Amino acid sequence: MLKNEKLLKFLGRKLVRFIILLIVVILLSFILIDMSPINPVKTYIANLGVASPEKIATLEAYWGVNEPITTKMINWLTNILHGDLGTSLIFRAPVINVITERFTASLVLMLTSWLFSGVIGFILGVIAGFKKDTIIDKAIKVYCYILQSAPTFWIALLFLMVFAVYLGWFPTGLGVPVGTLSEHVTFWDWLHRLILPMITLSVVGIASITLYTRDKLIEVMNSDYFLFAKARGEMGWDLIIRHGIRNILLPAITIQFLGFSELFGGTVLVEQIFTYPGIGQAAVAAGLNSDVPLLLGIVIFSAIFVYCGNLIADILYNFVDPRIKEGEENE
Structure with missing residues (x-):
């Protein structure tokens, strides 16, 4: 019985550490990628070929390129909590x-x-x-x-x-x-x-x-x-x-x-x-x-x-x- 309580306490500690680690990894990864020159709109346009200014503006609004990083992060975290990791640009399929x-x-x-x-x-x-x-x-x-x-x-x-x-x-x-x-x-x-x-x-x-x-x-x-x-x-x-x-x-x-x-x-x-x-x-x-x-x-x-x-x-x-x-x- 004592060993089971010890195991539960151990797993509880590990769960808390895991949640903290996951939050830090998510936030740090998002910040680093947002600060990098990676631009999904440019990649999408490159695959399409020629795109009109209206199309570019629509894509930028969809990806939230011009939004503040806090807004983008909140939207992304909200989608994650709903089980939505987004859509892959390369494979044209849900990321999950x-x-x-x-x-x-x-x-x-x-x-x-x-x-x-x-x-x-x-x-x-x-x-x-x-x-x-x-x-x-x-x-x-x-x-x-x-x-x-x-x-x-x-x-x-x-x-x-x-x-x-x-x-x-x-x-x-x-x-x-x-x-x-x-x-x-x-x-x-x-x-x-x-x-x-x-x-x-x-x-x-x-x-x-x-x-x-x-x-x-x-x-x-x-x-x-x-x-x-x-x-x-x-x-x-x-x-x-x-x-x-x-x-x-x-x-x-x-x-x-x-x-x-x-x-x-x-x-x-x-x-x-x-x-x-x-x-x-x-x-x-x-x-x-x-x-x-x-x-x-x-x-x-x-x-x-x-x-x-x-x-x-x-x-x-x-x-x-x-x-x-x-x-x-x-x-």
Whole structure:
């Protein structure tokens, strides 16, 4: 009963922080975009071609270009409260529909790469920790340091040139073949175009989980209970599995959830390079084409997505693992 009350109190605090964060993100994003040279009217006119002064005036009145920023912000917030994020200039569709469709594609990419990087990173970290100071450990650490120092777009371009252009194992981009309707695309065609972006995005996330798992395993190997088990005659991988992995698995999962922000940021770059039709490519297109409603909608949605990942990590950190003390109680 006490634990349930503690959880409710914890979630209540997180909810208040989330509301404050969302308000700050919304206001700051709106102010920055309003101060930028982005002009939806100019973009719309550029797509139309020649427009009369009357048409321009009508569009400016519709978008509220000449209104004070406070009026524009109040109108926009009022629409958000009614569930209306506006209409995308690029896709000519409601912003919420565009985000839902694009995020579905991105979610598959992010989840597969997140799982792949977590599993591979954890395995490499366990191997490096168990083989501490050997050539295997040093090779894994060098690999991780190179990944951490290399920009995501550089790795994506390298993979694209090697595996798509030179070797021709994978297509150079897009989510479906050119000229094919999405409902006519087979599962294998879709999977074939997903593999390279997924591997690229997961490779970037391997380094942090590998190094963290290695350090945690070394810490466990130096603990009293581990040394006691070793003194009783347990050794090798059986010792690591029984007394090592089960004590580092949950902290590793927690760190993996904390990497949601990096995952989302990497998705934007990877989708742009591989022209993958996800939320990242839509964000870049919205910024380049002055699609203010879509850009603001993606900013809000990305903030919610990243916060949810951090919230899951906090719940794991504070409640699932009873050995970890909640630092907030000491504040």
